[in-house]
Amino acid sequence: xxxxxxxxxxxxxxxxxxxxxxxxxxxxEKRRSRRLDYLRKAVWKKGALGGNYAPGIKLDLEGPTLxxxxxxxxxTDPIMLRRAKALAHLLDNIPIFITDKAQLVGYMGSLPHxxxxxxxxxxxxxxxxxxxxxxxxEPEAESLKTVAELNAYWAGQTAIDKVARILxxxxxxxxxxxxxxxxxPTSAYGYSAKNYEYFMTGERAFEDIIDEIDANIExxxxxxxxxxxxxxxxLYDRIHNWEAMKIVLEAGIRYANRYARLARIVAESFESDPxxxxxxxxxxxxxxxxxxxxxxxxxxxxQYDFFVQIISRHEAHEGAWPSRPDxxxxxxxxxxxxxxxxxxxxxxxxxxxxxxxxxxxxxxxxPRWAREGLQGITGTWVWTIGGVxxxxxxxxxxxxxxxxxxxxxxxxxxxxxxFRWHPKVSxxxxxxxxxCNRQGLGYPNLRNDPILVANAMHWHGHPIEEARLWMNxxxxxxxxxxxxxxxxxxxxxxxxxCAKIVEYAxxxxxxxVVSMQMGPKTGDARKFTDFEQLFxxxxxxxxxxxxxxxxxxxxxxxxxxxxxxRPFLSAISERSVESGLDIxxxxxxxxxxWITAFTFVENIDSLAAVKKLVFDDRKYTMDQLITALEANxxxxxxxxxDFVKGAPKWGNDEDYVDxxxxxxxxxxxRHSKVIKDPSGNNWPILxxxxxxxxxxxxIVNALPNGRRLGDALYDGGISPGPGLDKKxxxxxxxxxxxxxxxxxxxxxxxxxxxSPTQLAGEKGYQLWKAYVKTWADLGIDHIQFNVVSDETLxxxxxxxxxxxxxxxxxxxxxxxxxxxSRKTQDNIIQRTVQGLG
Amino acid sequence: xxxxxxxxxxxxxxxxxxxxxxxxxxxxxxxxxSCQEWLxxxxxxxxxRQKVRPGEAPWGxxxxxxxxxxxx
Numbered sequence: 001x002x003x004x005x006x007x008x009x010x011x012x013x014x015x016x017x018x019x020x021x022x023x024x025x026x027x028x029e030k031r032r033s034r035r036l037d038y039l040r041k042a043v044w045k046k047g048a049l050g051g052n053y054a055p056g057i058k059l060d061l062e063g064p065t066l067x068x069x070x071x072x073x074x075x076t077d078p079i080m081l082r083r084a085k086a087l088a089h090l091l092d093n094i095p096i097f098i099t100d101k102a103q104l105v106g107y108m109g110s111l112p113h114x115x116x117x118x119x120x121x122x123x124x125x126x127x128x129x130x131x132x133x134x135x136x137x138e139p140e141a142e143s144l145k146t147v148a149e150l151n152a153y154w155a156g157q158t159a160i161d162k163v164a165r166i167l168x169x170x171x172x173x174x175x176x177x178x179x180x181x182x183x184x185p186t187s188a189y190g191y192s193a194k195n196y197e198y199f200m201t202g203e204r205a206f207e208d209i210i211d212e213i214d215a216n217i218e219x220x221x222x223x224x225x226x227x228x229x230x231x232x233x234x235l236y237d238r239i240h241n242w243e244a245m246k247i248v249l250e251a252g253i254r255y256a257n258r259y260a261r262l263a264r265i266v267a268e269s270f271e272s273d274p275x276x277x278x279x280x281x282x283x284x285x286x287x288x289x290x291x292x293x294x295x296x297x298x299x300x301x302x303q304y305d306f307f308v309q310i311i312s313r314h315e316a317h318e319g320a321w322p323s324r325p326d327x328x329x330x331x332x333x334x335x336x337x338x339x340x341x342x343x344x345x346x347x348x349x350x351x352x353x354x355x356x357x358x359x360x361x362x363x364x365x366x367p368r369w370a371r372e373g374l375q376g377i378t379g380t381w382v383w384t385i386g387g388v389x390x391x392x393x394x395x396x397x398x399x400x401x402x403x404x405x406x407x408x409x410x411x412x413x414x415x416x417x418x419f420r421w422h423p424k425v426s427x428x429x430x431x432x433x434x435x436c437n438r439q440g441l442g443y444p445n446l447r448n449d450p451i452l453v454a455n456a457m458h459w460h461g462h463p464i465e466e467a468r469l470w471m472n473x474x475x476x477x478x479x480x481x482x483x484x485x486x487x488x489x490x491x492x493x494x495x496x497x498c499a500k501i502v503e504y505a506x507x508x509x510x511x512x513v514v515s516m517q518m519g520p521k522t523g524d525a526r527k528f529t530d531f532e533q534l535f536x537x538x539x540x541x542x543x544x545x546x547x548x549x550x551x552x553x554x555x556x557x558x559x560x561x562x563x564x565x566r567p568f569l570s571a572i573s574e575r576s577v578e579s580g581l582d583i584x585x586x587x588x589x590x591x592x593x594w595i596t597a598f599t600f601v602e603n604i605d606s607l608a609a610v611k612k613l614v615f616d617d618r619k620y621t622m623d624q625l626i627t628a629l630e631a632n633x634x635x636x637x638x639x640x641x642d643f644v645k646g647a648p649k650w651g652n653d654e655d656y657v658d659x660x661x662x663x664x665x666x667x668x669x670r671h672s673k674v675i676k677d678p679s680g681n682n683w684p685i686l687x688x689x690x691x692x693x694x695x696x697x698x699i700v701n702a703l704p705n706g707r708r709l710g711d712a713l714y715d716g717g718i719s720p721g722p723g724l725d726k727k728x729x730x731x732x733x734x735x736x737x738x739x740x741x742x743x744x745x746x747x748x749x750x751x752x753x754x755s756p757t758q759l760a761g762e763k764g765y766q767l768w769k770a771y772v773k774t775w776a777d778l779g780i781d782h783i784q785f786n787v788v789s790d791e792t793l794x795x796x797x798x799x800x801x802x803x804x805x806x807x808x809x810x811x812x813x814x815x816x817x818x819x820x821s822r823k824t825q826d827n828i829i830q831r832t833v834q835g836l837g
Numbered sequence: 838x839x840x841x842x843x844x845x846x847x848x849x850x851x852x853x854x855x856x857x858x859x860x861x862x863x864x865x866x867x868x869x870x871s872c873q874e875w876l877x878x879x880x881x882x883x884x885x886r887q888k889v890r891p892g893e894a895p896w897g898x899x900x901x902x903x904x905x906x907x908x909x
Contacts, residue, residue: 638881641861641863706860710854712856722860723860795892798891
């Protein structure tokens with residue numbers, strides 16, 4: 001007689017059934033520990049659903065009120081000192097909490113369901129916060145009164161108000177039209193790369209940095225009472241800056257100690273479970289140790305990193321999370337799990353999984369354009385893993401694998417992982433990458449390390465050892481976390497809505513959506529008699545858009561130390577601790593700028609369609625085309641279909657259209673070296689989209705590629721239009737490989753959708769691995785995969801609650817499918833499913 | 838064009854254009870100005886095909902899914 005099935009047997013049987021149906025989210029729920037399951041389900045999701053916050057998410061008023069109170073009290077202080085004191089006051093007083101079962105702590109708001117609010121960033125965002133329905137705590141009238149009071153105080157004196165006052169008025173109006181770019185030219189918002197090589201290598205922590213600052217202040221003060229001369233004049237300001245850095249580092253230590261005290265009080269006075277009591281005491285010890293002193297184990301290392309991230313986000317609204325967790329935490333993992341065996345691998349997975357969950361929880365209030373452009377998430381938390389060490393050897397370690405394992409267990413959409421592929425990566429690691437993608441996470445994406453190291457050296461002159469340390473500063477742009485390589489703040493306003501380039505070339509620089517003359521008058525396109533005239537107009541419009549956006553960012557970056565100030569970010573940056581300058585000052589920055597090129601491929605398909613159907617085949621005239629475009633193709637459906645189907649499209653290995661892509665990129669690359677950042681370095685372009693292709697759907701007019709106003713744009717980067725790459729996956733790669741991924745731009749996003757059925761089993765892995773090898777051999781810098789079936793996605797549309805953990809790759813980030821708008825969902829479903837082999 | 842849900846009849850252009858998820862198909866989504874329903878419209882014939890509910894894509898499945906898009 002057979003033995004009765006045990007609970008474990010039953011569980012395995014259920015898992016097997018889910019595996020057959022590729023329901024990976026149910027498997028994750030069954031495989032993860034009870035702690036991870038609890039923590040994952042206890043999270044308050046801050047990512048906006050389409051463009052709206054989920055029910056229950058509320059605007060935090062404690063943080064902005066505390067910050068503003070202290071800001072008002074110190075109105076005579078220089079800006080760095082004033083900000084440091086306000087931030088310290090916030091860290092000393094904001095309510096803190098420890099989530100049940102948690103082993104890591106820290107949050108940006110006063111309660112888990114609250115959205116942090118950067119009240120001193122932009123008045124226009126503050127007004128949106130006031131007017132956003134559903135996010136104000138009850139009693140709502142009282143909350144709104146507080147918001148109104150804060151807004152009244154900050155009106156006219158936020159960072160953006162100050163920049164706007166000195167921008168050229170014409171640039172300001174065109175930028176604020178929302179048609180050509182987004183973002184804000186201030187370090188109040190943006191992507192802060194961090195100098196991990198300074199504070200995260202185990203050599204120093206906050207107390208050590210305070211000692212360095214003290215020594216610098218002492219030296220400077222000696223000079224200021226010494227022989228008079230021009231060299232001592234800058235020191236007066238720098239002493240204030242150093243004092244500001246010291247204030248926030250000390251406050252950071254006190255902030256951690258508040259958690260230590262809370263954990264100890266709960267453990268000693270309230271906790272009845274001895275195991276949890278032990279955990280809380282360990283948590284208390286951890287917070288007493290870091291960030292004051294260097295970490296001794298994995299938990300302390302993760303907690304140290306997390307405190308840095310949280311304090312930094314109390315200082316500014318950071319829209320990205322540049323990080324390389326396996327590289328910096330890996331040695332502690334190795335020590336704890338492999339060498340000293342202080343914890344088991346499962347216990348380490350609990351810590352790493354929670355590290356990802358704590359990160360997923362972080363969120364600040366964003367304006368509607370940001371919520372629509374980053375649907376489902378609150379920022380691009382892209383963590384970089386793999387890659388090489390400065391000497392070129394493989395940097396992968398056990399933590400690399402553990403991170404991918406943890407990712408499959410917790411299935412969060414933010415952070416996502418980005419893997420730096422190189423020829424020495426082991427098969428074991430490749431299998432982990434494959435497994436994450438096969439299980440539908442949409443990450444890790446793959447980055448071609450040798451290409452990107454060469455690219456970093458080409459565009460920004462990073463020495464090779466520095467370039468090899470790179471991590472993604474936002475979605476895709478490599479940035480070394482070193483003294484001179486670190487770009488402290490990438491302001492997102494150098495993000496170009498590139499489909500407008502061809503639109504303006506066709507409409508003499510006039511924008512029919514915002515009804516304004518935007519670009520230069522490059523001629524009435526109805527009168528163009530050959531393709532060269534159109535292309536010449538395209539080049540002029542491209543230069544104009546890039547110039548306009550870069551001017552605003554350069555100005556914002558240059559004036560930021562005067563208008564905003566980043567004492568904490570400066571305090572964890574070697575350059576600032578050494579010089580006494582705000583880290584956002586361009587002095588000593590090698591420069592790592594890039595123009596994010598949204599909606600780029602529409603240009604290529606549109607130019608190719610005009611060349612083919614108007615100038616080569618002479619099937620239509622320019623007059624007919626412009627008339628149809630002005631009618632938004634309404635009444636011209638047959639002609640529209642001709643422009644879609646009757647002209648070659650990018651991604652099919654057809655030189656006719658691929659040559660136009662190369663011509664356009666060469667012009668962009670040429671101009672990238674003409675325009676300079678505040679450090680005097682180049683501005684290469686980086687084609688990618690996030691979900692800007694949806695945000696801009698109602699802003700970009702009808703185009704010759706057959707798109708109408710309202711239709712989603714292509715999914716971005718150098719990805720072909722959904723459904724238009726008809727010649728298979730290798731043809732896509734061949735088109736993309738015609739681009740020089742070193743000299744044509746900074747990076748190029750490529751989405752590929754693969755069949756989950758085809759990727760099953762060992763055969764699936766071998767097919768995928770061979771495809772990746774082709775990709776790498778062809779020198780393409782990026783690729784990412786969606787491996788989810790149409791059936792699953794349709795089912796998720798019908799029954800979202802049952803499919804809440806289905807993840808899709810949107811662009812440079814992943815999102816839970818149910819959190820993105822119907823239009824974005826449909827756009828992803830329509831991407832071509834490529835067959836490998 | 839006639840709405841299949843409420844019978845409202847008018848020029849197709851007066852039905853609010855929403856989007857066309859598949860650029861190479863002549864089926865688009867429009868909204869009836871009378872009952873506000875989302876409708877799948879054949880743009881060549883100016884005919885309403887059906888009301889669109891969650892999980893339905895009247896313009897067809899993803900390119901390649903019926904027979905995977907393979908190298909040619």
